[in-house]
Amino acid sequence: LIEALRGPLALNGTKRGCGAGECGACNVLVDGTVVRACLVLVADLEGCAVQTIEGLAESAVPSHVQQAFIESGAIQCGFCMSGMIVAATSLLAENPSPTVDEVRAGLAGTLCRCSGYVKAIDAVLLAARYGKMARGMSAPAGLLRQKSVGDAIPRLEALEKALGAAVYTDDMILPGMLHGALLLSPHAHARIVSIDTARARALQGVRAVVTGADLPAGTRLGMLIKDENPLARERVRYAGEPVAAVAADTIEIARSALALIDVEYEPLPAVFSIDEALAPDAPSLHEDFASYFRVMDLGSLAKNELCHSKIIHGDVDAAFAASDVIVEQTYETPAQYHAYLEPAVALALVDALGKVTVWSSTQSITRTQANIHEALDIPMAKIRVIAPRVGGGFGGKSEATVQIFAVMLARAARRPVKMVLTREEDMTAMRSRHPARIRVKTGATKDGRLTGREIEAWVDGGAYAEESPVIINVILFFCTGPYRFDAVRGEGHAVYTNKLRASAMRGFGNPQITFAVESQMDELAAALGLDPVDFRLKNLIEVGDRWLGGQPVRSGGLRECIELAVERSGWRKRPRGGCAVGDRHRRGLGIGLSGHISAFMGSSAIVRLLEDGTVALNTGSVDIGQGGDTVMAQMCAGMLGLSVDDVRLVQCDTDASPYNSGTNASRSTHTVGRAIGVAAQKVVDQLKARAAILLGCEADRLEIRPGGIVAMRDGNSSLTFRDIALFAVNAAVGGGPIIGTGTVMQNEPTDPSHTQMEGMLSFDAVGAFTFGAQVVEVEVDRTTGLARVVEAWCAHDVGRAINPQAVEGQIQGGFVQGLGFALFEELVWRGGHLRNPSFSGYKIPSSLDVPYSIHPLIVEVADPSHPFGAKGVGEPPLIAAPAAIANAVADAVGVRMRTLPITPERLLCACIEPSVFRD
């Protein structure tokens, strides 16, 4: 059914997230019952009524359920929304007044990776209320006020996402478009002896077959180390590495052709773990490593090591000597899969002049453009990259993958080519979070003052480096956590193995190190006999202190975050050591703090005044579902005294947009916001200058007033933006059309006299520090070992909440990704082969796996560098969660879990009780 809906019927609101009934993005109603469209045959539906998301609205007027999802802020990337809204509609039809738990149960199995489900549940409850109101009373549209900075407004594009009308890359069809399929290596490590594509080419309907031999000689990809051929040449280094690609008239033909590509492999010995890779007799994965181009100092390397970093501040040995208590432990974290609901997808078109246009699901149009250029040696001026709606990224779509294959095939076939990965392919060939092993040693005096810390960290980078050097750098950079230390020494190793390349993922190394060091803070507190909160409060880093590296912390509301989370959770009223709930369950509370950054790399913005007095805002910053578009528009509106309705966002398009490095590193609100501030201020200055001419006064006597008005501060004269815009574009005097541009690059040099660094990227552009505190309540079932989060209080200092509703959604969704990372998410390989490449094998949280009570607590301590004081909150909510959960488990059952995920099996084995087994 899903093929029929999305194909001939062009009802693209029904999404394909897995093709196996496991995600719910394709929920539709058949004779009023919700089913998965991907599990239904059209031939079996004769005489049945099928209703899709498109059929829920009446002539583009949203149903009360759709309206409730819009208003509740439940819609983020939107890719799961059709399925979610269809499920909610059916739930409410059967039960018009559901309880929270009935809603949780009703939405179960329809996966959302962005929201953490809380706002989706709110939406259903709101829809239930609307359902009871008289028709016509529902959904008051004009309830929103100013719609500028600080207002909790729904996403600008929420309506189209709720209606199923938002266009994602896979919803696009071009005339003559072919379908691409990818051949993946079955071997974890092998020499490619030969590839014969003749049989595949001969298959009717096949239009192009490309292999590594079709890549320009000598080009290699890699953000920091150029070590990867987008299609394997001579050698494959992980099972799942792309080897060849086919374009054909249909996807079925393309897939059939893959089986006709004859590849002869000569298997090579492989390494699947950090220890195996670093063993003296290990096979070398990249013998030519020394010749690879790299953009940074990688330190002095052992075999299969791709980065060896060191960071030293003060005299650690002296600090340990002055300590009364020293704790040393090793912590491990797994490969987490990004699990965006929209699999990797790209559509490429090559015109007669050789210009390439690519629509794709990406976190960065500029990185995608650069990657295509690097891989295929096409001048960047001939590559145009556009981002339609993006169904989630979480770091996994930072660098290009399928885009390159789609372009290769489109050039070879001289026809447009779309390539969409299946869920299994996406899990096998895209990316994961870096598995890490971190040894941490920390000293403290008996009165609870931290002295020194030493860490050694290893990350498994997989077969290619991509961002691995920065990941290990970031792990070292955040190894203090938000605390003061006399001395710190860190050493980090990023290592090649014959596994899927690891990459950026929400938090970028910080969740791994924070799990380790925040777990150890509790262990130290226990050793000192101190309450974990009190111990932390004694050692907090303060505004004006210097972070590791030597840069000052210029703003931060960490103390406020802790106070809020502690107070709301009732931490002080609860005994440490947990409490029993019935015979077989125990509950406990845990805390975790996070320090992170908000920035890195360059951003820019162009603000243009249009003739009607509204503005066009162009930043090139892709909204991957986090709400960037809305927040950018709010900041632009806020600078100009307009409503977001008066701000037109320009679609991200490398032909039009200014440079933005990407939607990463919790950076958009902060750095793009700063660029918007600069650009909008220029518009303000120009508005005043033109108005001064028109009003015959000095520009400094003028002010901007809400509603697009420039007025004399001490008089009655005023002009609308429209008046000024018309003057600016038509009058010979005044300087012409009004446009403001801004570019921003953080430059806060690290200080070698404070901290010595080796094998590290420059951290001069690190940006503003951000802080958070989370308290989590966990319940452990002592019979099965299952740990469940019962409630969470997540306090985050965001500087200024440009859109509190979006901030709450980020906090809840980020926390839930951290919950999954802490308790059950783990990609598992055996012999180099991924054992769980599906949503049935790899579990992400569903609505019944997370509590409804995830309290987002917003703290606002303005950052001086941002026009509104705002800092990012994309990553922080995930970073503290695993440690807070592990600390809560320890509180509940007295067992310290140092390996994630804390699966029931691991926990049961750790707190094994003979009575349970009756042996």
Added chain:
Amino acid sequence: MTQAETRFFTPHTIAEATGLLACGMHYRCLAGGGLLVPALRDGLPLTGVISLRRVPGLRGVERLADGRVSIGAMTPHAEVMCSDLFCGGTALVRSAASAIAHPVIRNMATIGGTICRADPAADYASALLAAGTAVHLRSDEGERVVALEDFWVADGATILREDELLVAVSLPADAGIGGSSYVRFSRVDGDYPVASAAVRLRWQDGRIVSARIAIGGCGPTAYLVEEAEALNGIATLDQVPEALARAAVERAQPRSDIKGSADFRRMLIPGLLDRGLRQALAAAP
């Protein structure tokens, strides 16, 4: 779509369906679609698919004249979990149905499809076994009725002949007497259970007179713990008799998979058994 190359049949009687199965063309029956449709999309070569959706009499729960409860093969889990024909000793069937996967899947997946898949970890596996279920297999040659424990051979393997259609399952007429329970453990909500325990107790004059216990997810098929008769005569349960817990574990032949190791499954069995027995006792009159 792939099905264009596969013949599609929509029989309107059971005889029509069994006739198609008997023709030797290796046609496959389509029930909920959870397995077959993705397999077709992946290119599973099939000569023909027989949709059972329009065959009357295959869907629904009913009490037969002789007191047995019959569940049509095409009855989706959502319908079983809403039926009021399960009580006492058969209440565990409804509990198991409500524990399967998620609401949308329960709208689609059927009891017949689940039984024929013969996944030992399926929620129905241990629950139906403990309930004393029989399966009704129809072919052109007539109907045979087989106890569930004889129907399953191994993971994914049954004694169903290629010309046979599973039309219904039935629960014994007196199965409703007593108390029952179904308890499961899974990694996350809606996942296949790592292990499950199903218990059916009969009660007389304040004492257990018969007990039927099945364990799921811990071997090539769900299995009955025959040592359950050790519970006969017991009035209250302080602890699960050690011999019984030991027997339940010893009968297990679990394998390790992504959901958990074989040892973890063995570790879970006594606890689930304990929980199941307590719940069944609490449900007994």
